[in-house]
Amino acid sequence: MDIPSDDVVLIQLGNAPGQPTEISVNCPDKAGLGCDLCRIILEFGLCIIRGDFSTDGRWCYIVLWVEPNTSSYRVDWESLKNRLLSVCPSCLGSYYFTQPSSNSSQPSLYLLKYSCLDRKGLLHDVTKILSELEFTIQRVKVMTTPDGRVVDLFFITDGMELLHTKKRRDDTCELLMTVLGESSISCELQLAGPEYESLQGFSSLPPAIEEELFNQLPNKEDCLQALSMQTMTVNTAAIIVDNKLSPAHTLLQIKCADQKGLFYDILRTSKDLDIQIAYGRISSSVKGYREMDLFIQLTDGKKIVDPKQQTVLCSHLKEGMIHPLRVIVTNRGPDTELLVANPVERSGKGRPRVFYDVTLALKILGICIFSAEIGRHSTSERQWEVYRFLLDESPELPLASTRARSQITDRVRKTLMGW
Incomplete structure (x- = not known):
């Protein structure tokens, strides 16, 4: 059964300004796929406002409606599609698929060394440019010299995997120097060497x-003021565990305060606990909070009936949602x-x-x-x-x-x- 790659990830922009963009993923399933997809969506500065997804353990279908976290944020939808495709199991013409080779190896690490005159907001301006270029910052070392200069060392990986080309490196440095203008002094971009190892010795915390x-x-009063809601505080997450509705799955009914990356946090926790989500629905935010229904199983295909396992699962999910x-x-x-x-x-x-x-x-x-x-x-x-x-x-x-x-x-x- 051949699936054209163009049909694996479909992105449909809203019909009018302000309407959400619909992202659908139709591909073979793999452990943690939902978490990987939500992570990329969060990385592109997008917020999931509602969603539906289902899987039979071999094939999954996911629909997410997203919008930028800020109205001024520009999204490269074609690049987002390519990134989402990169974590989907590849379509090779049979029902059982293998992982794409790009997932089996770590992306190359590069060192961006940038020097300029210091000013307020400089570090964010550089970070914003790197984010727009789809670079992921793995490590950073920022130093200010007595004469008012800043030397920034960014160890980055490239979501587009093009930094091995001279053009990508030259274009990056040229853009940084142009955008930051007269404050710029120098910019170098090359494969990371031994200097990366020297930054692994992160100073210990007292x-x-x-x-x-x-x-x-969490600070209850600050969060209440931020959300401006009285019916539910941000340090409250309600989870109802139901083993009666479905013969094969445990149902989690979740109600919690809305926040950026909420669904990523839930799927990250589920992935780390080896919980499989067979079906899920994310409602739209109402008065600052959300409701979700998740039908889940353990990796052995069984429901979660042990009260101790339920307590541990709910505890980890609440921590991920609340804090x-x-x-x-x-x-x-x-x-x-x-x-x-x-x-x-x-x-x-x-x-x-x-x-x-x-x-x-x-x-x-x-x-x-x-x-x-x-x-x-x-x-x-x-x-x-x-x-x-x-x-x-x-x-x-x-x-x-x-x-x-x-x-x-x-x-x-x-x-x-x-x-």
């Missing part, structure tokens, strides 16, 4: 900071440091666009970044991706004040969650 970062609870990201502002010696952490998928991938959103929030606040780094930190339960930013003092927002620190965490969290 025990007190680790405790605060990974065991914090997928951690944000704190603390002291690092005499300096002020912003830390943001998110769980790493069992596949080793971190959450998309975190660096983009954090630098955007700091740009909105008018706060300059003295240095930044991305690393991994392991706790007893999981591995985390941790973003660390040393912040420059701001006359408008003195960083030592409790009010300023609260304002920073609030703005960063709201930007990350799409509130």
Whole structure:
């Protein structure tokens, strides 16, 4: 049974401005496919506003309605289609399919070294360009020299897999130099070498900071104000487990506050717990919250009837929905440091666009970044991706004040969650 690749992923734009775009995927199934698709959609700055999907374990059909997180954001729909196709099992003319070869090897890692004069919002402007070019930032090292220059080291992979060509590298540097204008000094882009290994030694977190970062609870009052709703708080997620409706599946009825990347967080958690979702429906957001129905099984095809397994599953899902990201502002010696952490998928991938959103929030606040780094930190339960930013003092927002620190965490969290 041959399936033309053009029919595997179909993208239908809305008929009028403001209408959502419909993305349909019709292909063989594989473990974690829904999570991979939602991750790419989130990476392209899109929000899933509703969806339906089903699978019999061999074949799946997924329909998602999406819209940009901001009205000014431009989406390259053809490139999005190609990226979605890259994670779908390939169509080779038989009912049982193999994985595309691109999934079996890691993409090449490149080093972008950029030097320029410092200014407010610079790091986000560079990050925005890299995002539009479909680069994924794997590691970053940002350093400010005493004479006001900034040296940025971005270790990136290319979603288009074209950085091996001289044209792609030259076009990237030329665009950066052009967009950033007179502040630009130099730009180099090449395959990463030993310098990448030197950044693997992520500085350890003090025990007190680790405790605060990974065991914090969401700020109820801030979230209520952000969502402006009284019927359900953001630190509440209701999950009803029903084993009576379906003879073969456990039904999860979920009601929770809406946020950016919500469905990705649910599918990431399910994927890491080896939960198979046979059918799901995502409702549109109503008054700031969503309802979802998920028919699930264990990997052995059985329902989840053990109360302990149900409790563990619901606990992990609620954590993923309520608190997928951690944000704190603390002291690092005499300096002020912003830390943001998110769980790493069992596949080793971190959450998309975190660096983009954090630098955007700091740009909105008018706060300059003295240095930044991305690393991994392991706790007893999981591995985390941790973003660390040393912040420059701001006359408008003195960083030592409790009010300023609260304002920073609030703005960063709201930007990350799409509130």
